[in-house]
Amino acid sequence: MGxxxxxxxxxxxxxxxxxxxxxxxxxxxxxxxxGQEAVGKLTGGAKPNLVITDLNMPHMxxxxxxxxxxxxxxxxxxxxxxxxxxxxxxxxxxGQAAGxxxxxxxxxxxxQMLKVIAKVLPS
Amino acid sequence: xxVDLSKFQSAFFEESAEHIATMEEGLLQLEQQPGDLDLLNxxxxxxxxxxxxxxxxxxxxxxxxxxxxxxxxxxxxNDRRQADKPLIDLLxxxxxxxxxxLEAAQTNAAPDETIVGPLRExxxxxxxxxxxxxxxEARGTGQDNPPAGLSPGASRPSSCPAPSLRRYxxxxxxxxxxxxxxxxxxxxxRELRDLGALTSTADIEHLPTIEALAADTNPxxxxxxxxxxxxxxxxxxxxxxxxxxxxxxITEVExxxxxxxxxxxxxxxxxxxxxxxxxxxxxxPLGEILIEEGVISPDALHQALSQQKRLGEILVEQxxxxxxxxxxxxxxxxxxxxxxxxxxxxxRVDTDKIDKLINLVGELVITQSMLSDLGARFAMDKLPVLQxxxxxxxxxxxxxxxxxxxxxxxxxGNAFSRFPRLVRDLASKNGKQxxxxxxxxxxxxxxxxxxxxxxxxxxxxxxxxxxxLEPPADRLAAGKPEQGTxxxxxxxxxxxxxxxxxxxxxxxxRDKILAKAVKNGLIxxxxxxxxxxxxxxxxxxxxxxxxxxxxVSGRGVGMDVVKRNIEGLGGKIMIKTAAxxxxxxxxxxxxxxxxxxxxxxxxxxxxxxxxxxxxVESLKPAPGAVKTVVGRGETLNFRGRYVPVVRLYRAFSxxxxxxxxxxxxxxxxxxxxxxxxxxxxxxxxxxxVVIKSLERNFRxxxxxxxxxxxxxxxxxFILDVRGLIELARHGTAVAA
Numbered sequence: 001m002g003x004x005x006x007x008x009x010x011x012x013x014x015x016x017x018x019x020x021x022x023x024x025x026x027x028x029x030x031x032x033x034x035g036q037e038a039v040g041k042l043t044g045g046a047k048p049n050l051v052i053t054d055l056n057m058p059h060m061x062x063x064x065x066x067x068x069x070x071x072x073x074x075x076x077x078x079x080x081x082x083x084x085x086x087x088x089x090x091x092x093x094x095g096q097a098a099g100x101x102x103x104x105x106x107x108x109x110x111x112q113m114l115k116v117i118a119k120v121l122p123s
Numbered sequence: 124x125x126v127d128l129s130k131f132q133s134a135f136f137e138e139s140a141e142h143i144a145t146m147e148e149g150l151l152q153l154e155q156q157p158g159d160l161d162l163l164n165x166x167x168x169x170x171x172x173x174x175x176x177x178x179x180x181x182x183x184x185x186x187x188x189x190x191x192x193x194x195x196x197x198x199x200x201n202d203r204r205q206a207d208k209p210l211i212d213l214l215x216x217x218x219x220x221x222x223x224x225l226e227a228a229q230t231n232a233a234p235d236e237t238i239v240g241p242l243r244e245x246x247x248x249x250x251x252x253x254x255x256x257x258x259x260e261a262r263g264t265g266q267d268n269p270p271a272g273l274s275p276g277a278s279r280p281s282s283c284p285a286p287s288l289r290r291y292x293x294x295x296x297x298x299x300x301x302x303x304x305x306x307x308x309x310x311x312x313r314e315l316r317d318l319g320a321l322t323s324t325a326d327i328e329h330l331p332t333i334e335a336l337a338a339d340t341n342p343x344x345x346x347x348x349x350x351x352x353x354x355x356x357x358x359x360x361x362x363x364x365x366x367x368x369x370x371x372x373i374t375e376v377e378x379x380x381x382x383x384x385x386x387x388x389x390x391x392x393x394x395x396x397x398x399x400x401x402x403x404x405x406x407x408p409l410g411e412i413l414i415e416e417g418v419i420s421p422d423a424l425h426q427a428l429s430q431q432k433r434l435g436e437i438l439v440e441q442x443x444x445x446x447x448x449x450x451x452x453x454x455x456x457x458x459x460x461x462x463x464x465x466x467x468x469x470x471r472v473d474t475d476k477i478d479k480l481i482n483l484v485g486e487l488v489i490t491q492s493m494l495s496d497l498g499a500r501f502a503m504d505k506l507p508v509l510q511x512x513x514x515x516x517x518x519x520x521x522x523x524x525x526x527x528x529x530x531x532x533x534x535x536g537n538a539f540s541r542f543p544r545l546v547r548d549l550a551s552k553n554g555k556q557x558x559x560x561x562x563x564x565x566x567x568x569x570x571x572x573x574x575x576x577x578x579x580x581x582x583x584x585x586x587x588x589x590x591x592l593e594p595p596a597d598r599l600a601a602g603k604p605e606q607g608t609x610x611x612x613x614x615x616x617x618x619x620x621x622x623x624x625x626x627x628x629x630x631x632x633r634d635k636i637l638a639k640a641v642k643n644g645l646i647x648x649x650x651x652x653x654x655x656x657x658x659x660x661x662x663x664x665x666x667x668x669x670x671x672x673x674x675v676s677g678r679g680v681g682m683d684v685v686k687r688n689i690e691g692l693g694g695k696i697m698i699k700t701a702a703x704x705x706x707x708x709x710x711x712x713x714x715x716x717x718x719x720x721x722x723x724x725x726x727x728x729x730x731x732x733x734x735x736x737x738x739v740e741s742l743k744p745a746p747g748a749v750k751t752v753v754g755r756g757e758t759l760n761f762r763g764r765y766v767p768v769v770r771l772y773r774a775f776s777x778x779x780x781x782x783x784x785x786x787x788x789x790x791x792x793x794x795x796x797x798x799x800x801x802x803x804x805x806x807x808x809x810x811x812v813v814i815k816s817l818e819r820n821f822r823x824x825x826x827x828x829x830x831x832x833x834x835x836x837x838x839x840f841i842l843d844v845r846g847l848i849e850l851a852r853h854g855t856a857v858a859a
Binding site: 100 | 128
């Protein structure tokens, strides 16, 4: 059975690409355009096995979303990967402190992304 | 598995164009409200998205450039810099730079370094200036980092062909924070096991649940031995996400120079699935390897590359080709590029619109099945039911037609968005103060129309800024506020969209226009013209009131081109002006180019469609009103003007009902200021027709713009007004 992944990014192009990659790899994909929308999906019945989120987004940014996800009992231990553009240590630390499981540094290619997903997705 | 993401490129360019518009708009607003954090965040996000996405497609030039902008924007966000005018100017120019780089990337062309180069340096200077003493800015350009921070070893081609086995003693003591982030030790241990033979004291398959681990204040630690052919970095990479929250030691116990031996053959307490590292990647370029090995610096590489000659230059040097041949070939290459760009045109449609459409199609299918059911066992008494169903079908069809058109509809705001920037630039160049007021941005119209009105609108706005609005001193003298206002508005009116461009400037000067028109021979000295006719003179080719050609307008593109463009879209342009109060141009355009409002006319048995926008008047001429003038053929004296007459039955060789103009009807048509009277037998009625291209399906026919299918299933031709005028001229030439 395909696992569900929630992808959160305000860039439609990015969502499309990630979504395409994940679907091709057999995952079921749920999309959200920002943190707020993602929280809406999570409270609205989505049960992702993994959340991938961008950091810079309108309405609710990635760090706030990670904190929100960790505060929801059903998703307390759901792996959350953040997409960052910089190799900025500060952002990674901030993300980890908020509860992010790991990160994917942009630009990445589909294979790299799938590799990281395999790394954090509970079997 | 290989996933090809190149098909998302067009989406990327489209989205980037939106981000650029956001940046531009935001920067202009920022000038008014410096320090507005929301605004800064919005601009930053736009730049950031372009940077991130560009990297995904390998457009490093775009990524690096935007990264520099981003640094400056970040400094603005953190109050390390002030958004003063020079900085905003620089950022606006940089936005243009990004636009140029994106266009270059889209067409696979080399970016214009004469523009981008200096900009890049100015940005860099700005960045370095602000980073003095602050954190190092050299990193994070998206290029000098490994592509992804994960398993760095895995992305490297294995440089040693014969793997030697190493043995590592690993001690890992995670803190509870690791579990709180959703990482279960079994994942780490399994990943290690995938690298080679793992000896572990723990039973990997039966570890406590993550909930239990996270609740445990004294969680277990793990000591394992790994025998692997993989490099140390790859082992370290396993712990990438946990190393900050863990105690971790990896020590190499002993190195065995084992050659070509299957690690699976060794005794291992747990089954091992050795991961394959043979990745089918192309080898790295030489330069990259040399940099990695520390032999040369990136700068040195860059310099060496810049000395590399282009193919064309080498060929010329070797006398293998002449410079002309190379230039020709390059031109050919460039010509091919834009063609590719045109193909990739796409449109983004609200899912809402599509959902509605699908609903409607569903209804259509139901209606259709009801109709075929009715047809299968029809009796005359069921006629009312049939009529009812047909009405329903009609409604479905009309709604679907509207919805399908709506798919191509875009808010005009997309076309308006370039104007704040333009007006700002024009104001500073002209030394005027101009306030731009936009309204009706949400008004929707056809994408093709939006794309085609950009240039005419730009011309009108330039015209207003350049000629319409007075310099501040003159305005004050006239008792007006120093700051001039240009307003742009869009609204629907019937089946049309109206776009207005107005200013509160000096208004059109009647005497000046008349004098100029007489001087240029457009009118005779004693011609008497009404105001409206005078204003229309500025649309005549060869007319320009600007006394001196300025930098901003009057570059040989006149109002005549604006008018021609608008009429080419089936639209009209009107002027309202009052001396000292300003001028307003109103463009009236059809919502779409695929469907026109037409008047059906009959000539003998044939039906023709006349575009409604071109019709001035229809009349029944008095006997003898149509006269033959020597050298001009048949003409009609229509309100003091001699209008050429085209007898449609002659032009298209059909048998008419009437050959005497006073028995038939003359329809006066106008385009681009020229009129023609077309003689027909009868006016039938008004209806919307869908244009079908005749050229694509048959060939070009003079005087016919296209064809359509009429209500009774026959084909009707749509008249081409421009063509008929040409026909009238041609016809007289033959007759004379």
